[in-house]
Each structure stands twice: as C-alpha cells, then as structure tokens.
Amino acid sequence: MIQFINALPKIYQPLAFYLMQRNEIDQEKLQRILSCFQPLKVSRKQVLINYSEICRAYYFINTGSLRLFTVNNAGIETSRYFAFEGMFATALPSFIDQKPALEYLQAIEKSELLAISRKDFFDLVDTTAKFSHIYREILEIGFVNAQKRIYGFQGFDALEKVKWVIESQPKFLVRVSNKMAASYLGISPSTLSRTKSRL
Amino acid sequence: MIQFINALPKIYQPLAFYLMQRNEIDQEKLQRILSCFQPLKVSRKQVLINYSEICRAYYFINTGSLRLFTVNNAGIETSRYFAFEGMFATALPSFIDQKPALEYLQAIEKSELLAISRKDFFDLVDTTAKFSHIYREILEIGFVNAQKRIYGFQGFDALEKVKWVIESQPKFLVRVSNKMAASYLGISPSTLSRTKSRL
DNA sequence: TAAAAACGTTGACATAAAGCAACACTTACG
DNA sequence: CGTAAGTGTTGCTTTATGTCAACGTTTTTA
Numbered sequence: 001m002i003q004f005i006n007a008l009p010k011i012y013q014p015l016a017f018y019l020m021q022r023n024e025i026d027q028e029k030l031q032r033i034l035s036c037f038q039p040l041k042v043s044r045k046q047v048l049i050n051y052s053e054i055c056r057a058y059y060f061i062n063t064g065s066l067r068l069f070t071v072n073n074a075g076i077e078t079s080r081y082f083a084f085e086g087m088f089a090t091a092l093p094s095f096i097d098q099k100p101a102l103e104y105l106q107a108i109e110k111s112e113l114l115a116i117s118r119k120d121f122f123d124l125v126d127t128t129a130k131f132s133h134i135y136r137e138i139l140e141i142g143f144v145n146a147q148k149r150i151y152g153f154q155g156f157d158a159l160e161k162v163k164w165v166i167e168s169q170p171k172f173l174v175r176v177s178n179k180m181a182a183s184y185l186g187i188s189p190s191t192l193s194r195t196k197s198r199l
Numbered sequence: 200m201i202q203f204i205n206a207l208p209k210i211y212q213p214l215a216f217y218l219m220q221r222n223e224i225d226q227e228k229l230q231r232i233l234s235c236f237q238p239l240k241v242s243r244k245q246v247l248i249n250y251s252e253i254c255r256a257y258y259f260i261n262t263g264s265l266r267l268f269t270v271n272n273a274g275i276e277t278s279r280y281f282a283f284e285g286m287f288a289t290a291l292p293s294f295i296d297q298k299p300a301l302e303y304l305q306a307i308e309k310s311e312l313l314a315i316s317r318k319d320f321f322d323l324v325d326t327t328a329k330f331s332h333i334y335r336e337i338l339e340i341g342f343v344n345a346q347k348r349i350y351g352f353q354g355f356d357a358l359e360k361v362k363w364v365i366e367s368q369p370k371f372l373v374r375v376s377n378k379m380a381a382s383y384l385g386i387s388p389s390t391l392s393r394t395k396s397r398l
Numbered sequence: 399t400a401a402a403a404a405c406g407t408t409g410a411c412a413t414a415a416a417g418c419a420a421c422a423c424t425t426a427c428g
Numbered sequence: 429c430g431t432a433a434g435t436g437t438t439g440c441t442t443t444a445t446g447t448c449a450a451c452g453t454t455t456t457t458a
Contacts, residue, residue, distance in 0.1 A: 139338035146345030
C-alpha cells in the first residue's frame with residue numbers, strides 16, 4: 001500500500017496518507033476518492049469563498065494555510081479557524097446547507113490545494129462507507145473543537161485566553177500574525193501584544 | 200403511519216414524530232429504534248452527567264429541560280447549551296470520544312426523558328442508514344450552531360449579544376433564568392438585567 | 399534594492415462591564 | 429403555610445481592555 005501511495009503523483013500523496021491514516025482503504029476506493037480532487041494554486045491573500053457566496057467545494061491543503069473569518073457591521077474581523085498543511089478547510093456551514101457563507105475563506109500565504117466539488121463530496125459520502133466515515137469524523141472533530149473554543153473563551157480574561165491557546169494549539173501563535181491571532185482570541189492586537197510580554 | 204404512531208405508548212410518540220419528521224422510516228425500523236430508548240424521570244437540578252464522568256447515554260426530552268455547563272477554576276459557570284421538549288441532549292464531545300466530560304448535564308426542571316445507551320446508539324448508526332443520517336444531521340446542526348455562536352459573540356458588547364440571542368433563539372430569554380442566560384451570554388447577571396431594561 | 403505599506407509594541411486616556419452590596423420579590427420546601 | 433433560600437434589580441466603585449497615536453521594524457512589491 002505504501003508503494004502504491006509512493007507511486008502516486010506527489011500532490012496526491014499527503015491526501016492519500018491522510019485518508020489511509022484514519023482507516024484502511026483498498027486501492028480502488030482510494031483511487032476513486034483521489035480522482036475527485038483537482039489541484040489548485042492560490043496566491044497570498046486570495047479569497048476562495050466570498051461573504052455572500054455559496055460554498056461549493058472542500059479544500060485539502062498540500063502547502064500553505066487558509067483562514068476563515070467574517071467582518072461585522074462595525075468592520076471588526078473575527079477569525080474562527082486556521083488550517084495548515086495536511087488539513088481540510090471550507091466554509092462548512094454554507095457547504096452543508098448551501099446558504100450564503102457569511103464568512104470568507106482566504107489563503108494566508110501562497111498555497112497549493114486539492115479541491116473537491118460539493119457534488120462529488122456527497123456522492124462519495126453516500127456511496128463509499130469509508131468516506132462517509134471520514135465525513136462523520138470531520139463533523140465530530142469540528143463539533144468538539146467548537147465546544148472547546150466556547151468553553152475556552154467564555155469568562156476568560158486576555159491572559160487566560162492566551163495561555164489556553166498556547167496549551168491547546170502550541171503552533172498557533174508562532175504561525176499566525178498577531179493581528180489575526182487577536183481576531184481569533186477576541187481581543188485587540190495591543191492587548192495581545194501586552195499580554196504576551198507578561199507571560 | 201400516523202395511526203401506528205398514535206398506537207404507541209404516549210411517551211414514545213414525541214420521539215417517533217421527531218424521527219418521522221426528518222425522513223420517512225418504515226414501521227419496523229422505527230420500532231427497532233424506539234425499543235433502544237428507556238424512559239427516565241429526573242428531578243429539578245438533578246445531574247445526569249458529572250464533570251469527570253464519561254458520557255454513556257444520549258437523551259431525548261419529552262417534558263422539561265436540560266442544560267450543559269461547566270465551572271472553571273475561578274468558580275465561574277459557563278453554559279453552552281439548553282435543550283427543551285422534543286430536543287436531544289448529551290455531553291456530545293465525551294459521548295463521542297469517551298473521555299471525561301469536563302462539563303455537567305443537568306435538569307433545569309423536573310423532566311421526563313428517553314435515554315439510549317452509547318452502544319445501542321452507535322449500533323443503530325452503523326446498522327440503520329436512516330439513523331446514521333439522523334446522527335449526521337445532529338452533528339451538522341450542532342456544528343453550524345456552534346459556529347454561529349462563535350461569530351455571534353466575538354467582539355460584541357452586551358447589548359449586541361442580547362439582541363443576537365433574541366433574534367436567533369426568541370424563546371430563550373423567556374424560558375431560562377437571568378442567571379443562566381447570563382452564563383450563556385458570557386456577561387454578568389447584573390449586566391444582563393441592565394441591558395434588558397434599555398432594549 | 400529602495401520606497402511604501404503593513405505590522406508590532408508601547409504609552410496615555412476613555413469606557414464598558416465586573417464586582418460588591420443592599421433591597422424587594424419570588425420560589426422552594428419542611 | 430411560613431420561613432429560608434434564591435433571584436432580579438439597581439447604585440457605586442474598580443478594573444480590564446479598547447481606542448488612539450507615535451515610533452521603529454519587518455515585509456512587500458514595483
């Protein structure tokens with residue numbers, strides 16, 4: 001199986017490993033799944049999904065990073081998710097219910113992605129037990145993370161939030177700019193800067 | 200089918216309707232699903248799942264209401280979910296990954312529930328396509344709601360949070376005490392009281 | 399490679415909300 | 429049914445954090 005994966009085009013190898021890692025898949029199924037994903041290069045700051053757009057694809061990150069954020073009436077940015085190499089990302093609520101995203105999916109840096117259309121995605125979910133299971137896992141993990149974030153933030157002051165994010169996502173503050181990290185933590189960039197300096 | 204449901208014991212009727220509403224199920228499957236649920240009466244304030252406990256059941260509410268909350272080191276309560284008649288509730292993260300809940304599931308009032316064990320639940324998920332689909336829906340809705348809550352709260356002041364909750368869950372402030380509502384909104388009870396008075 | 403734009407840090411100041419306490423009112427329960 | 433515990437409201441004071449602005453540094457891009 002490892003040989004099979006190594007024989008694949010390089011850009012499909014990380015995804016193949018991702019899929020294999022979760023649960024054993026036979027070559028045929030794996031091939032079928034991979035064939036639904038199209039390579040896609042995006043530049044720094046490029047927007048993949050716009051605020052009023054309906055999300056029609058799911059993205060796997062080969063290199064680079066993406067972020068999900070929204071902007072409220074007052075012009076305040078809120079980031080809710082950052083995805084790096086080897087992770088999936090999309091505006092999932094919109095992907096699920098096909099309503100306007102009300103958020104942006106944007107590349108933070110120049111990135112190489114694999115994209116699967118919504119149609120192909122749900123065809124796989126409905127016809128491939130393994131893929132259905134992977135989707136379930138994506139939802140479960142997404143749900144659990146969202147809960148952790150709600151508890152991790154509520155009633156916490158700036159110092160506690162920063163400690164929490166260092167503990168639960170050690171790489172986060174290193175890879176993400178202060179400004180974006182602040183918009184994720186729900187504090188101002190100045191407060192984040194001050195807080196880090198007294199850790 | 201309606202006749203079939205009406206012929207069921209009263210306590211199973213709301214759940215039967217809930218299941219039917221989502222997608223058509225034949226009588227046999229419905230019967231099989233219902234037979235996994237055991238009736239359970241709990242008193243006001245009774246705790247169904249404790250902080251360090253591993254969650255082993257899913258609950259459907261016939262009458263009454265439940266809430267999920269946690270208490271941090273400083274003794275601050277944070278509520279993350281309230282469930283009323285006709286809704287499902289459990290400490291889902293713990294139910295999924297079988298780690299300590301790190302939260303409490305508690306009856307707000309005297310309630311009548313139907314409980315299904317984790318084993319039976321996942322047996323149904325794995326053997327009954329319909330039930331698998333219902334689980335997927337539960338996860339999707341849970342995920343989407345969590346995202347809304349994250350965006351709905353971040354960077355909002357007390358007034359905006361209260362308006363947001365009135366808009367997105369009109370019944371909420373009516374059915375839940377000020378204290379609990381405040382712990383859900385992440386503001387103090389006094390601030391909630393003051394905020395409501397200037398709406 | 400140099401100019402411009404964006405970013406991080408820090409200080410001074412303003413402010414929303416927390417904490418505390420007192421009181422009236424409601425609800426719970428022996 | 430009456431006492432006790434809990435809840436909601438409101439005033440006063442304190443405090444954490446946001447805002448604004450200035451400055452030096454890093455990053456971007458032409």
